[in-house]
Amino acid sequence: MKPGRISPSTVARLPIYIKGLQVLARAGESPVSSERLAQVTGVGAPRIRRDLSYLGALGTPGVGYDVKELLGVISRCVGLSRSWPVALAGYGSLGAALTVYGGFADRNFQVAAVFDSDPRRIGLKVGDLEVLPPARLPAIIKEKEISIAIIASQADSAQYWADMLVKAGVTSLLNFAPVTLRVPRGVEVRSVDLTSEIQMLSFHETMKRTNGTSGSLHIGDGRHLSDSMGDK
Amino acid sequence: MKPGRISPSTVARLPIYIKGLQVLARAGESPVSSERLAQVTGVGAPRIRRDLSYLGALGTPGVGYDVKELLGVISRCVGLSRSWPVALAGYGSLGAALTVYGGFADRNFQVAAVFDSDPRRIGLKVGDLEVLPPARLPAIIKEKEISIAIIASQADSAQYWADMLVKAGVTSLLNFAPVTLRVPRGVEVRSVDLTSEIQMLSFHETMKRTNGTSGSLHIGDGRHLSDSMGDK
DNA sequence: TTTTGTGAAATGATTCACAGCC
């Protein structure tokens, strides 16, 4: 494979490996074989070996991978060697839940600014921050050098926030609103949609009831996590 | 293509088509060409035509697809011709936000039972339901014939809920906890993990800063997708 | 003329299988 280029499917699995390795690290289990890591992550061992080979030769034949070292390499690769300030657009109950949620507890991602256009929410305290109006967005994004933002607004204002965030310099968006965002080239969008996810599940249930009762019918993209299609 | 078999990638796009078609239907735009639908959904026109061909011949050459008819076919296919009772395991702030959210407003999915193991939460009112302890789970799942569940618990109890739900008869799980769930064959799991999603974004940002400044580096799985909930 | 539906080609991802190293 071409150096410097890691395939989307592989990128989608790196967080899974991180999660699995963290569990193993806490248990003091090291080294780990691709087979063992396969048990922990649910990803096939050959895929794991190929994915890891993209990050450089990391394992020792006959032994396996050193858990701490591997965790370090993957973490660095996905950018966890630094802390990322994140902007949140939309402070409804989902936005509020997200600020509390565990993902931010690890300190690699910090909510650095919260915006909402509803006057009843502007000024609310969020930890040591407060909810700001859209007018403040461009200056704050630049001042705090924020490049990642989460959109947790209503569907009808999601594109508005996306446009404003991108214009201000944000190049990665995590969208929770149920709309397809239009963004310029070079801006990465990950969308997480409860409706879509649950529809995929009801599709699965519908197939199980319609097609024969074959329990081995396997629908779903295998990605453990959000995605795409291709999820993921 | 083999009848009865729709590829995972296609399934992941059906909700996108539904969303796009709903927009077009509200605008009274019909018929729609694959090219037009491509503009609205961000999915390529040839992919759309092939995906739709899996559902049976639906379009009229030279004209396009009838929006209402197409919406009906896809909706039926993903199981939206009936209503699905859904169980929620874990009633923390995320769980609470999910019950409020838009995804459930369309009445195809209704929260039919809420469970939590924290005594301080058991008994809380959730609409006309109340939060129940794990001991009540098996009977309720059977009684209400629930086959789809959402896990919105902490990471450390997610597997516990998954095991209990599956044993009670649930065959589709939507997991919001940042762990890889182990489930038997035939059980479908979709995982939505804020941490993973945001790590994929920080990977993107890291690559942009590391590799040349090429703005066209395209990471991510291409799913435009979108998804879920607004912030009422 | 417009647009679908689909073989055929191209691209991408996963698995196999084994040489080479510890």
Place this chain on the structure above:
DNA sequence: GGCTGTGAATCATTTCACAAAA
């Protein structure tokens, strides 16, 4: 003996390009 890393094979998905339909 055990396990990694990887070329080759397999499998899946996407795109191309065009014949047939309206």
